[in-house]
Amino acid sequence: MCTVCGCGDPKSPAQPHDHDHDHDHGHDHSHGHEYGHGHGRGQKLDYGKGIAGAHVPGLSQARIVQIERNILAENDRYAALNRQTFKERGILALNLVSSPGAGKTTLLVRSIADLTIRCSVAVVEGDQQTSLDADRIRAAGVPAIQVNTGKGCHLDAHMVHHAMETLALPDKGVLFIENVGNLVCPAAFDLGEATKVAILSVTEGEDKPLKYPDMFRAARLMILNKIDLLPHVPFDVARCLDYAKRVNPEIGIIQLSAVTGEGLAAWYDWIDANRTLARIVG
Amino acid sequence: MHEMALCESVVRILEEQAHEQGFAKVTVVRMAIGQLSQVELESFRFCFGAVAQGTLAAGAQLDIETPDGKAWCLDCRRDIRLARLGEACPDCGGYALQITGGEEMRITELEVE
Numbered sequence: 048m049c050t051v052c053g054c055g056d057p058k059s060p061a062q063p064h065d066h067d068h069d070h071d072h073g074h075d076h077s078h079g080h081e082y083g084h085g086h087g088r089g090q091k092l093d094y095g096k097g098i099a100g101a102h103v104p105g106l107s108q109a110r111i112v113q114i115e116r117n118i119l120a121e122n123d124r125y126a127a128l129n130r131q132t133f134k135e136r137g138i139l140a141l142n143l144v145s146s147p148g149a150g151k152t153t154l155l156v157r158s159i160a161d162l163t164i165r166c167s168v169a170v171v172e173g174d175q176q177t178s179l180d181a182d183r184i185r186a187a188g189v190p191a192i193q194v195n196t197g198k199g200c201h202l203d204a205h206m207v208h209h210a211m212e213t214l215a216l217p218d219k220g221v222l223f224i225e226n227v228g229n230l231v232c233p234a235a236f237d238l239g240e241a242t243k244v245a246i247l248s249v250t251e252g253e254d255k256p257l258k259y260p261d262m263f264r265a266a267r268l269m270i271l272n273k274i275d276l277l278p279h280v281p282f283d284v285a286r287c288l289d290y291a292k293r294v295n296p297e298i299g300i301i302q303l304s305a306v307t308g309e310g311l312a313a314w315y316d317w318i319d320a321n322r323t324l325a326r327i328v329g
Numbered sequence: 330m331h332e333m334a335l336c337e338s339v340v341r342i343l344e345e346q347a348h349e350q351g352f353a354k355v356t357v358v359r360m361a362i363g364q365l366s367q368v369e370l371e372s373f374r375f376c377f378g379a380v381a382q383g384t385l386a387a388g389a390q391l392d393i394e395t396p397d398g399k400a401w402c403l404d405c406r407r408d409i410r411l412a413r414l415g416e417a418c419p420d421c422g423g424y425a426l427q428i429t430g431g432e433e434m435r436i437t438e439l440e441v442e
Contacts, residue, residue: 109442112350118338118360118434201331232331235367260414261367264428293424294415296403 122236125204129239132211137219139318139325142238144262145246146255147228150272152180154246154305155223159187161315166322167220171210173202173227180225190215201232204239219326221318234261241325242267249273249280253287260294268299268317275304332372335434336380342436343386350441355386357440363431365398365414398431 117123133140143151155170162168170191172181181193192214194206207224216222224240226233234243245266247255250273256263263269269291271284284302291298301317303310343355362368374391381387398411402418403425409418411431417424 109356109440110352112346112352112439112441114342114346114436114439116342116346116436118335118342118436121338121341199334201334203334231367232334235331235335257415264414290415293417296425 119235119237122204125208126237126239129204129208129211131239132216133222133239133241133325136216137322137326138217138222139220139322140222140224140238140240141318141321142224142226142233142240142243143246144226144230144233144243144266145228145248146230146251149228149246149248149251150305151225151228151246152183154270154272154303155225156183156187157305157308157311158223158314158318159184159189161311162221162318163189165319167217169214169217169220169222171202171207171214171222171224173206173225175199175227190217196227200227200229201236202226202238203236207238219322221322230255230259230262234259234265241321244268244270246270246272247287249277249282249284253283254290256287256291256294263291263298264295266295266298268301270314271300271302273304273306274302274309275307331367332369332376333380335368335373336376339377339436340380340384340386343439344384346439347385347441352441353385354442355389355439356442357390357392358386358436359392359394359438359440361394361396361433361435361437363396363398363433364412365428365431366434368434370395394437396431396433399429400426401429402426 129140132138143155145151159168159170168189170181170184170189172178172184172191172193173196174180174193175197176195178193178195181191184191192210194202194210196202196206202224224238230245243262243266245262245268247269249271252258256269271287274284277284288300291300299317301310301313303314305311339358339360343358347353347355362370362373370393373393377386377389377391381389398413400409400411400418401407402409402421402423404421404423405418407420408429409420409426411426411428414428418426
């Protein structure tokens with residue numbers, strides 16, 4: 048049971064689900080009605096006709112309500128809570144996003160092996176199903192929690208909030224949040240991270256930054272992975288980097304291979320610099 | 330399909346508002362969803378119909394305004410219209426652009442009973 052929102056299922060709070068149970072309401076009212084209404088011509092229950100004569104006592108008539116609410120306000124509320132926790136504990140939280148198969152988990156396993164010498168590390172693993180990735184991470188020797196999104200295509204801040212309740216958080220260290228492999232949906236959801244890191248591999252199309260601009264705009268760093276395979280694939284690095292800069296002139300770019308280790312030093316330097324920032328300014 | 334999750338957020342906001350402001354049914358939801366926001370409108374409308382079923386917003390009409398994408402061109406030093414991310418400044422052809430508008434995803438007004 049969630050202590051913040053009262054939800055019972057931390058795994059898929061934002062997913063649609065069929066109901067075979069009633070929800071309790073936090074307020075007292077009757078759902079019955081004692082007034083008449085027409086059911087004419089195969090329409091749905093039509094409470095829209097004759098409003099003045101048929102409104103429920105205590106409720107006002109048809110009216111306009113002005114509200115200015117960001118659709119993602121609830122997600123952003125949890126993101127702010129998460130961010131506050133990261134700030135208080137000096138944690139650098141990175142939201143890793145990519146297509147499936149870009150090498151997120153391989154990069155993570157390698158990074159963990161190298162980073163645990165200098166700081167504590169923990170991982171939130173998002174996948175639609177299975178705990179295979181979290182198992183891989185735990186085998187690498189750091190705490191990991193698997194969040195299965197079910198039919199969901201992205202992690203949201205609420206899921207991460209719950210994950211943080213049970214995960215041993217890496218004080219003054221790095222929390223990697225490996226999002227669901229998807230270059231579209233995770234772009235919209237702030238999890239409270241310091242930044243999104245978009246990972247693209249050279250076995251994909253070099254035009255992905257243009258095809259999925261939201262993600263490359265949402266990220267502050269792009270990692271071009273699997274550069275050891277460049278001799279074998281028709282991937283134009285210069286063009287890819289140009290496309291990434293078109294959608295996000297400020298994006299940083301690191302080219303590396305999680306398998307051979309080439310370029311990893313730059314990635315770790317970037318992490319160290321941002322850990323320092325997380326400690327100083329949160 | 331994050332449009333599904335966005336629609337669920339919308340319905341949750343409507344339910345909160347119904348509780349706070351005392352209404353039982355929403356007939357029209359007015360929204361501003363910018364051209365540069367991460368929402369596919371057709372998908373959003375489809376998902377909203379499905380998500381709203383059985384809620385206070387069942388059958389509600391979606392009235393969506395789509396503010397233009399705007400950016401500041403650092404080279405031209407002026408505001409430009411930007412229909413899509415990744416497009417160049419129409420004047421100088423450059424990409425040194427800072428997005429200044431068209432990213433909103435807001436509910437602005439409801440018609441309720």
